[in-house]
Amino acid sequence: MSQVLIPALVLAGLGFVLGFLIFLVGKYFYVEEDNRIEGIVELLPKYNCGACGYPGCKEMAIGLLAKESKPAMCKPMKKEDAEVLQKHLDALFAPKTEA
Amino acid sequence: MSSLISLAFAAFIVQNIILTQFLGICPFLGVSRKRSAAVGMGIAVVFVIVLSSSITWLLYHYVLAELHIEYLRTIVFILVIASLVQMVEIFLKKISPALYKALGIYLPLITTNCAVLGVAIININNGYNFLEMLVYSTFISLGFLFVMVIFSMMREKLDFAPVPKAFKGTPIALIVAAILALIFTRFGGIV
Numbered sequence: 001m002s003q004v005l006i007p008a009l010v011l012a013g014l015g016f017v018l019g020f021l022i023f024l025v026g027k028y029f030y031v032e033e034d035n036r037i038e039g040i041v042e043l044l045p046k047y048n049c050g051a052c053g054y055p056g057c058k059e060m061a062i063g064l065l066a067k068e069s070k071p072a073m074c075k076p077m078k079k080e081d082a083e084v085l086q087k088h089l090d091a092l093f094a095p096k097t098e099a
Numbered sequence: 100m101s102s103l104i105s106l107a108f109a110a111f112i113v114q115n116i117i118l119t120q121f122l123g124i125c126p127f128l129g130v131s132r133k134r135s136a137a138v139g140m141g142i143a144v145v146f147v148i149v150l151s152s153s154i155t156w157l158l159y160h161y162v163l164a165e166l167h168i169e170y171l172r173t174i175v176f177i178l179v180i181a182s183l184v185q186m187v188e189i190f191l192k193k194i195s196p197a198l199y200k201a202l203g204i205y206l207p208l209i210t211t212n213c214a215v216l217g218v219a220i221i222n223i224n225n226g227y228n229f230l231e232m233l234v235y236s237t238f239i240s241l242g243f244l245f246v247m248v249i250f251s252m253m254r255e256k257l258d259f260a261p262v263p264k265a266f267k268g269t270p271i272a273l274i275v276a277a278i279l280a281l282i283f284t285r286f287g288g289i290v
Contacts, residue, residue: 007168014158014175018182025186029193048204055203062200 036092037061043085044074051075064089103234109290110238116214117246118276118283123214127247128272129205136201137251141244143202147187147209148218148243151180152236155219156229176219184210214243250279 040061047057052073054060063069064085071082071089114120117127123144130140155176163169188206191199199206209215218239222232253275262271 006166007171010162010166010168011171011174011178014178018178022182022185022189025189029189031192031196050204055201055205059200059203 034062034065036065039088039092040064040085043081043088045076045081047076049076065092067093103231105290106231107234107238110235111242111245112283113286113290114239115242115246115283115286116218116239117243118280119287120217121280122217123212123243125208126205126212127250127276128269129208130202131247131251131254131272133201134248134251134255136198137247138244139195139198140202140205141247143187143191143206144209144212144214144243145237145240147180147183148215148240149233149236151176151183151215152219152222152232153229154179154183156222156227156232159223172220172223173216176216180215180219181210214240246279250276 037058041057044057044060048055050056052060052063052069052075054063054069060069060074064071071077071085074082077085116122117124126140126144131137155172158175158179159169159172163171163175184207187209188199191202191206218236222235225235227235254272257271257275260271266274
């Protein structure tokens, strides 16, 4: 019994300690991010292939927000998806109407 | 003392992690296009290797060996390395957003960089004591940084070199890496 229990407890304990440490570090070094980035990343293929010239899809999304890049730069994305992304971007950049 | 110096030299040049042990090839080719990114990657790897080898060494000798569950070593080491990389990522994001952006997807990939796990396991297999382990992992990761820097400088020059069209980009980089590896194997037998 203890042959199973001890390794399991050691692993679980270690996982708990490390997870808690990550939680603390994440809380202490929290960086606020533009919450629009995540929405754009969701519409990208998330292959992180680098064909657009950015190191990953997240960086491409930041570029899209800064109007440095265009959805067409993403090589593996289908045309329909690119149109959806463009619409999403247009909605983001559109001047806010008073509601 | 002299044995520590020879261990440091062996780790740095003779048993160079990239060019003679062929560990950590992914960032070696992936992040060596620009020198600044290569230096950043190298420093991140030095930090992760030294810290993770120390923690894994302590864990192995004071937890796993005491409880006679040495067979858990691989999974425990992977757990430690993965969490460390996660923490390094959070640190970098806060401290140096530019470097974080330049490293991109390669930063989380340190987790699966076999150099990190490799060094942790070599330390145990060779039966190093704590001081030897510290010297070995420091110098082997500095060797990683050193090779990353010289290779990125070569690649920056290669961009302007009159290379035949078929070899432009990655092919010529692979040829250069092979020649570098050939040179480094000649150091074998010094220590």
